[in-house]
Amino acid sequence: MFKRLPGDEARNLVSTTPDTAVVFRPAVVTTPAILTIVILVWRILAGLVRTIWRHPIATAIPAILGAVCYVYGWPPAVSLIGIVVLGLVSWAFIDRAAFTRWVGYRLLAWWRLIWIYRRHWQPVMIVSGLGRHLRGRDYLPRLGKVTCTSWADQVTVRMLKGQAVKDWADRTDHLAQGFGAQSCRVALSQAGRLTLTFPRNDPLSDPLPALPVPEEPTVGPVEIGRCEDGRPWRLKVHGTHVLVAGATGAGKGSIIWSVIRAMLPAARAGLVELWALDPKLMELSYGRDLFGPRYAATPEECADLLDEAVCVMQKRAARFAGLQRSHTPTVDDPFVLVVVDEVAFLTAYQSDRQLRQRISAALATLTTQGRAVGVGVLAALQDPRKEVLNIRNLFPDKIALRLDESEQVDMVLGDGARDRGALADHISPVPELGAGVGYIRLDASPDPIRVRAAYVSDTDIRAMADTFTGGEDR
Numbered sequence: 001m002f003k004r005l006p007g008d009e010a011r012n013l014v015s016t017t018p019d020t021a022v023v024f025r026p027a028v029v030t031t032p033a034i035l036t037i038v039i040l041v042w043r044i045l046a047g048l049v050r051t052i053w054r055h056p057i058a059t060a061i062p063a064i065l066g067a068v069c070y071v072y073g074w075p076p077a078v079s080l081i082g083i084v085v086l087g088l089v090s091w092a093f094i095d096r097a098a099f100t101r102w103v104g105y106r107l108l109a110w111w112r113l114i115w116i117y118r119r120h121w122q123p124v125m126i127v128s129g130l131g132r133h134l135r136g137r138d139y140l141p142r143l144g145k146v147t148c149t150s151w152a153d154q155v156t157v158r159m160l161k162g163q164a165v166k167d168w169a170d171r172t173d174h175l176a177q178g179f180g181a182q183s184c185r186v187a188l189s190q191a192g193r194l195t196l197t198f199p200r201n202d203p204l205s206d207p208l209p210a211l212p213v214p215e216e217p218t219v220g221p222v223e224i225g226r227c228e229d230g231r232p233w234r235l236k237v238h239g240t241h242v243l244v245a246g247a248t249g250a251g252k253g254s255i256i257w258s259v260i261r262a263m264l265p266a267a268r269a270g271l272v273e274l275w276a277l278d279p280k281l282m283e284l285s286y287g288r289d290l291f292g293p294r295y296a297a298t299p300e301e302c303a304d305l306l307d308e309a310v311c312v313m314q315k316r317a318a319r320f321a322g323l324q325r326s327h328t329p330t331v332d333d334p335f336v337l338v339v340v341d342e343v344a345f346l347t348a349y350q351s352d353r354q355l356r357q358r359i360s361a362a363l364a365t366l367t368t369q370g371r372a373v374g375v376g377v378l379a380a381l382q383d384p385r386k387e388v389l390n391i392r393n394l395f396p397d398k399i400a401l402r403l404d405e406s407e408q409v410d411m412v413l414g415d416g417a418r419d420r421g422a423l424a425d426h427i428s429p430v431p432e433l434g435a436g437v438g439y440i441r442l443d444a445s446p447d448p449i450r451v452r453a454a455y456v457s458d459t460d461i462r463a464m465a466d467t468f469t470g471g472e473d474r
């Protein structure tokens with residue numbers, strides 16, 4: 001039984017000096033068996049107390065059953081089990097959601113803790129290099145609590161002293177493969193402790209239909225889709241500038257149209273003006289009636305419209321100077337949202353150098369000064385490299401849809417975003433599975449959030465144009 005105690009390995013730790021060939025052997029002092037037994041018993045007792053403390057219900061059930069069985073015999077104990085099981089099954093039938101929340105996910109978490117995480121913890125930690133096998137001992141990060149939500153397991157971990165979040169972020173693939181998940185995300189929960197998220201299924205795998213147009217005028221944050229945890233995805237548009245980056249077919253149009261759709265009531269109320277630049281002549285032309293005279297397609301028209309936006313912005317800034325520092329949308333001073341589809345057509349791929357410079361300067365002016373006076377830019381582009389859009393960093397909020405290369409993820413979402421789980425380069429190119437799926441980062445946390453935008457179809461756009469451009473509506 002004691003043959004494989006860790007201390008035995010010390011006997012084999014032999015070192016020599018190369019020139020003198022002197023052999024050093026550690027002196028091994030054998031621990032008395034009684035001491036080992038006392039330590040073992042102490043550990044078992046401490047483990048028992050810890051288990052009762054951490055899982056009071058799970059330990060109370062066998063304890064109560066054992067007590068009933070001991071005092072009254074086995075038939076009452078079996079009846080008690082039957083009654084409890086019947087009660088739980090009835091609960092599951094009557095109120096499935098509450099049963100799942102209070103019992104189902106807890107049982108699942110317990111099962112997955114035992115069967116997946118605890119069982120594979122030691123080999124996964126050692127093989128991935130997050131644990132160490134030193135002098136016969138395993139030094140492993142401590143596996144904490146497992147919590148199950150509708151779509152993922154969240155595992156808390158205490159890191160080894162001296163480890164950094166990056167050590168874990170670099171090994172997300174090892175962790176995902178080791179615990180049989182599609183992916184793994186790493187988030188720092190408190191100093192020295194991490195939360196690992198292992199998705200069990202993909203709640204964003206089905207396309208979302210267009211969301212209803214809000215009943216009340218709103219300038220945001222506007223609901224445009226859903227987050228991975230089931231919450232609505234609300235995008236702030238007023239008081240910021242948003243850049244949407246995604247390869248061709250990634251679904252940039254669904255974000256643009258979802259934002260426009262959510263703003264239409266506010267536009268009708270005169271609190272928002274939607275200005276559209278459509279150099280590809282594809283995306284926004286479909287609902288061009290919604291933009292009235294504020295629609296531009298040729299580079300010259302786009303440059304003129306941008307200059308006009310700069311003019312509005314500067315006039316407002318002059319009026320607001322010394323009076324107000326932030327903008328509240330009113331009919332006199334509505335929020336101006338400049339929507340630019342494929343901004344690279346105007347900045348990088350524009351052959352007329354003068355026009356290109358004029359457009360870049362206008363965009364830079366709007367993105368540096370427009371926020372506080374109620375002029376915002378929502379721009380989409382395929383290639384997020386600096387050569388294509390050198391004012392990329394002037395957009396405070398960025399969305400990474402499907403991207404072609406892994407390096408592009410950090411270009412859009414900032415350093416370390418991909419390491420923390422923003423796998424935008426792994427999003428499926430199949431439209432049903434991956435279009436509109438992307439990652440965002442919120443101000444409050446460096447951890448990326450996976451989202452999917454609702455799909456606004458051509459029919460929806462036509463219906464929007466019909467409803468919001470009718471005579472009485474304008």
Ligand SMILES: Nc1ncnc2c1ncn2[C@@H]1O[C@H](COP(=O)(O)OP(=O)(O)OP(=O)(O)O)[C@@H](O)[C@H]1O
Pocket residue numbers: 207208246247248249250251252253254283382431432435436437452453454455456
């Ligand atoms: N949110 C979405 N959910 C499901 N499918 C979508 C979604 N958005 C777009 N699609 C599908 O993906 C196709 C491509 O979308 P879209 O044209 O918006 O991509 P894009 O990024 O604008 O591409 P490009 O840059 O080439 O214009 C659409 O025709 C549609 O079928």
